[in-house]
Amino acid sequence: MTIIRGIVLYTRQYKDNDLLVRILTETYGMRTFLARGAKKATSKLSAGTQPYTIVTFDGALPKRETGLGYMNDVQDIKVYSRLIEDIEANAYAALITSLIDASFEEGEKITRWYNQLYVALQKLDEGLDPQIIANIFEIQLLVPLGVAPNLRADPITGQVDGKFDYSEKYNGIISEHHFNLDDQRLMLDQKTVFYLRQFSVIDMRQVHDIKMSAITKRGLQRVIDYIYEKQVGLKPRAKSFIEQMHSWQNTLVNFRRNK
Known part of the structure; x- marks a missing residue:
């Protein structure tokens, strides 16, 4: 044994x-x-x-x-009691674990990802924003999933500072000087681009209390969902449940406003 x-x-x-x-x-x-x-x-x-x-x-x-x-x-x-009692934290934990399961072969030694998941579950249990924790995994798991978008520099000039947008054509970010090369770029605001780049390299242990506006959160999720749909072709059942859950929440909010 x-x-x-x-x-x-x-x-x-x-x-x-x-x-x-x-x-x-x-x-x-x-x-x-x-x-x-x-x-x-x-x-x-x-x-x-x-x-x-x-x-x-x-x-x-x-x-x-x-x-x-x-x-x-x-x-x-x-x-982790919160993951049992909190439906939203539970749903995002399910999304993270399903993505990890889909990203690696049986028996492949992935101690780094074990450690990342271990810390992430602690963060979720502490009450950190579950979407942000999940977004970090969604972005970083693009590498083992075989997409590996370039989120560090413009692929044409190597530029790392300035304004950028996401381009599927170039599989990553392009600088504003090359926006004209892709009329299908995602038109992201710069706060969304900032977090997209930061989350691609952040260590889960460095995540404490990230404050992000609802608009930026929606923008970040939009680009992540776009990449998974168009370039990865993967949508776990937990993702569909989260979308339904948010739809219920929005319906409830609108109902209360109109009472």
């Missing part, structure tokens, strides 16, 4: 009382473990198989990269 530490991403029912548990491990990358009897009320595994739980357990790694491991005795768990 091996002591394994990881972050539970999600679970799937396997048999009546068994679960398949998808875990981003600290050492062995993304793995799927069979937790026998985890759905039983008396099971010691039950608490350690909840999504977004940090779990240390006695288990067995799969013999093949694509095989199942086994989750046995749970040694320690860390639960």
Whole structure:
């Protein structure tokens, strides 16, 4: 047996009382473990198989990269209560974990991303803006997803200062001196461009309390969604749920205003 530490991403029912548990491990990358009897009320595994739980357990790694491991005795768990109670924080956690799951191969060692996710869950639990936390992941995961837009400098001259806009044609930012080269550029305001560039390189540990206007947040999400739709071709179910959730919130706000 091996002591394994990881972050539970999600679970799937396997048999009546068994679960398949998808875990981003600290050492062995993304793995799927069979937790026998985890759905039983008396099971010691039950608490350690909840999504977004940090779990240390006695288990067995799969013999093949694509095989199942086994989750046995749970040694320690860390639960984030806000991610259970707050539907918005939970939804963004689901988006982040689904994107990580889609970005890497089974068993690929991604300790950096384990650490980033570990810190992100703490930030979400502390009440930081969940959209901003998710946006950082959405932008930085573009590299392993194979898009890797250039958000540092104009690709034509290497210019790093001044006004920029996002260009799918040039897969990144172009300076105002080259706006005429792409009439399909996104016409982003400069605050949106600033955060797009900053979030592409920021370490999650540096994120504390980022203040961003609602207009800038919408602009940032617009360009991220555009890149994922046009260049990545990926839209997790959690993203659709978040869009529906925001639609409900807007409907409720409008209802209250018109009372």
